[in-house]
Amino acid sequence: MCGLSGYILLSKKAKATPEILKEMNAKIAHRGPDADGFYFDNQVGLAHRRLSIIDVSAGQQPMHSQDNRYVVVFNGEIYNYLSVNKTLEKRGYQFQTHSDTETILNAYDAWGKECLEHLNGMFAFAIWDKQEQVLFIARDRIGEKPLFYTIIDDTLFFASELKALKAHPSFDFDMCPKAIEDYMTFGYVPEPKTLYRHSNKLCSGHYFLVDSSTKEINPVEYWDVPHGDAEFEAPSDEETISRLKQVTDLRMMSEVPLGAFLSGGVDSSAVVAMMSQLQDEPVNSIAIGFDVPEVNESEFADIVAKRYQTNHTLEVVDHESFEIVDRLAEMYDEPFADSSALPTFKVCEAARKKVTVCLSGDGGDELFVGYRRYRLHANESKVREKLPLWLRRVIFKPLAFLYPKLDWAPRFLRAKTTFQSLALSHSEAYLNSISKIRLDERKSLYSSSFKQKLGDYCSVQVFKDLVNGKSFSDPIKEAQYLDLKTWMPGDILTKVDRASMANSLEVRVPMLDHTFIEWAFALPTTFSLKGKNGKAGLKKALEPHLSEDNLYREKMGFSIPLAEWLREPLYQKLQSALNEPDFVNQALFDVQKIDILLANHKKGNHDHSDALWSLFMLSNVICSDAKLKASRA
Structure with a gap:
């Protein structure tokens, strides 16, 4: 797992310097603490931060093709790189490393932009073709790895996180009203928008090509979530488990310590069960507990841990964990109102003490009607x-x-x-x-x-x-x-990426393998929905592998007691944020209405926690940006 950044000049008057790119790259050092690297020529600059996972010794980036025509920076993992390598070797390609980065280079040389059809993984990468003077930038199908871009001084800048773009002294902080409306609706800014009018996310399943004559960035979609009618009959239990085991196995390849998040719910428990059956040594499992019984499901994680004799770690989160609230604006760079960002950070922090790679059960609810x-x-x-x-x-x-x-x-x-x-x-x-x-x-x-x-x-x-x-x-x-086009890349995967990368941890998600998604979407809804019960088919298939308590108890979700915390331990911090001059002076909201909202919530008359947390997170980002701008004045 890594971070990348770069630029390409779009005209003769365009301006960019190696110093700017080095500053951008330094802002995402947490994504790759093991090494950094740069490439510069007259038109392009590429930068990389590396967290070594596969071929630790030989996977340095930027990486050049053997004929020196292409150079790539890449964030992510290509899980099927060995099988792609075999196909390429039959076409005469040779490999100098065991790194999946070299696979991307040779695949692009062989198939051009169609290389994306051959790659199974999570990724964002940029390839510079020195011969054609064309830059190719692509993002994975479901949006596990992020990619942001903006144009400043006739130069396209791109990076794994917005903070790298904000490092440019001429970054435009002008906020987009539509993005604010979207944020207040969804709790995040859905792609391709960002909070900022002149910056964008590259949408999941998209790529674009750019050269010195490019006037406008026009991303092209190469994959979409299936949206036709069901094509398959309901599968057997054996087929369901076989497919789940296959996508889990594909994500267990690593030269560094490997583990799994374990909440005790269906999906994370299923992943741990599959991992335990695929390896001889005990799985490293990590769980989060809360000091509020209503949202604490650690006892159910214990059931799975004992059944499969995992090396289990429990991290308890209470209101004393609030020190990370102040870090959320820095971590996400734009407002993000999913309060489970707090426990997600804590579980990633706990995991990093034991492992470098962690598997997650995300995706099961969206694929098998769990909500x-x-x-x-x-x-x-x-x-x-x-x-x-x-x-x-x-x-x-x-x-x-x-x-x-x-x-x-x-x-x-x-x-x-x-x-x-x-x-x-x-x-x-x-x-x-x-x-x-x-x-x-x-x-x-x-x-x-x-x-x-x-x-x-x-x-x-x-x-x-x-x-x-x-x-x-x-x-x-x-x-x-x-949900898979908005909620998944905008909320779930953003949360996992920022929380894990802030701790230099790589997270892999078996159920978001695109072949697994395509299979699940081709199944009839009746496979998953039986009366009022969601995930019915998946749960039935898992009965030999998990206890009834893990499969059939009422769903709890991964949440914190937000309403309670905003009335007491977080109230002063919330009130202060909503009265910050930098926030109030934006004149986005009716101040009196916010005061009423705050007072009614404090008294316990209503639960306004979603609205107040959304405003809290927006204020933190606006105030953080104001400090950054003031430092440059």
């Missing part, structure tokens, strides 16, 4: 399909307005929320169900001046753009597709 929201969405969709949209708006919109809001109540009593949802299209309704902050509350928080800047933009446009031109006969498949 309750999928089932609720499907039930509401049945009503939508019986009535046209115009009629539903006529019937349910007034009911939603008249009915008292009962968001605190059990779902079946939350009629206002249900009426609101039934008055919407499928994608609008799903956005409504997953929003950190609902549309009416967002609008009430925004200042008049910010509403003017925002115009008629609403975050539902993110979903509309994604489903445009696609046909979904199954609303659950549509919701899963949207």
Whole structure:
């Protein structure tokens, strides 16, 4: 695992210096503490930070092809590099190292941009073709590894993290109003946007080519999450386990200590079970516990650890762990409102004391209908399909307005929320169900001046753009597709990447192997959803490998007692952040409305933790940026 950065001049008047790139690269030293490296010519600069995992002695970067035509910087792992090497050797290619970086170089020489079809892994890389004077930049299919870019002084700069781009003295900190609306909706800024108007993320499953004549960056999609109808019958238990074992085995190749996160839930427990059956020595397992029983599931991790006799480590998180709250803005570079970033950092910190590579169970909920929201969405969709949209708006919109809001109540009593949802299209309704902050509350928080800047933009446009031109006969498949295009790269994988890289730890995710995703999406929804039970087929297949408590207990999720912590141990820090002049002076929000929100939450009248945490994280980033800008004045 590594970090990369670089630039390419886009005109004769373009400006960039080796000193700027060295400063950028220094900002991501945590991603690769083992080594750094640089390449410069008249048009391009490439930089790299290395965390050695495979071919520790010979995988230095930037790496040049044997004929010296290509040079590459690469962040990630190519899991099938040995099989790709065999294919390339049959075509006459020779290998000087056992590094997957050399595989990428030879694959690009052999197949050009089609090399991406041959690579199975998590990656972001840039290849400079000295002969054609063309730079090729690509990102993995599901977005496990990040890539940001911006144009400054007619020069394209790119890097693994925004902090490297911010290191440029002319970085444009101008915030994008649409990105703020998206953030307040999702709790993160979905790709390709960033918080900053003139900086972008390269979307997962995309690449672009750029040379000195390039005027605009136009990424090309090379892979998409499947979105057709089911193609396969429900698999046997044996096939399900075989496929899970195969993608797990592929991610266990390492020359450094290897382990796994273990929450005690279905997915992480499944990965540990597969690992235990694939290696002779005990698995190194790492779990997080909380001092609040309602969110503590460490006892279920213990069940798996004892069954498979793992080398188990438990890290307990309490409110004394708050010192990392101040580091979140530095870690993420743009606002990120998933509060599980705190325990994720702590579990990565604990893991790094034992191992350099850790496997994770992420992806199971999205692939096998593990979230309750999928089932609720499907039930509401049945009503939508019986009535046209115009009629539903006529019937349910007034009911939603008249009915008292009962968001605190059990779902079946939350009629206002249900009426609101039934008055919407499928994608609008799903956005409504997953929003950190609902549309009416967002609008009430925004200042008049910010509403003017925002115009008629609403975050539902993110979903509309994604489903445009696609046909979904199954609303659950549509919701899963949207999650894998937004929630997965924007929240889950961003959180895992930043938390792990901040601790110089590599995390691998077996269930996000693209072949596993393609297989899972081709299965009928009935394989996973049996009545009210999600993940039914996966759980059944795992019954010989895991206990009933691990498979069939009520889902807890990986969360902290945020509402409670914001009322007491974090309250002063929260209040201070929301009153910071650098934040208030942006005039994004109605200050009085924020004060009311804060007071009602403090009294325990309402749970406004999602909104307050979102504002807290946004304030931290804005204030951090203000300090950086002031230091350059």
